Amino acid sequence: MRLIVSLITISSIMLFSISASALERFAGIEDGSDANLKAVCKGYMVNSYLKNDPELFFHLLPKSMKKMEAMLEKDWPDGHLKRFGAEPLTEYDFFEIDDELRESIYKGHPVKSISIKYQAGVMKRYRGSSCSFEQFEDKRWYLAQKP
DSSP states (O other): OHHHHHHHHHHHHHHHHHHHHHTOTTOOBSOOOHHHHHHHHHHIIIIIIITTOTHHHHHHSOGGGGGGHHHHHHHHHHHHHHHHOSSOOSSOSEEEEOSSOEEEEETTEEEEEEEEEEEOTTOSSOEEEEEEEEEOTTSOEEEEEOO
16 A cells, blocks of 8 residues: 555656656757647647747747846736737637748757748737747757747
């Protein structure tokens, strides 16, 4: 019986640790494949940007943005309110993501960008933007441009 209780306790701690570190701030992502970056962009746009949840946004930021963390946290709700309005949203009225990624170099770092178009909430027309990811020296990919 004590073994079962111990296993349950250890499992709970492991699950908490995994979920707590799953979105470590300023961690970026390791897999920079086109398919993964496209999936991360779509996930960010739907689960973070649209639903007003900044956790994925902070996870994707490079460590150099840590000094701006307080300002970004403070400004996040106002930006969402201005873009989408006060009503909670769960889906876009219109969302389109390009199949092809554009590759470039910025300050010696590889950059991959994906064009997107979206419309939701109080927006009168769709907005065109892009998700851009930059690979840093640690070989991880970070959000280089917020849509």
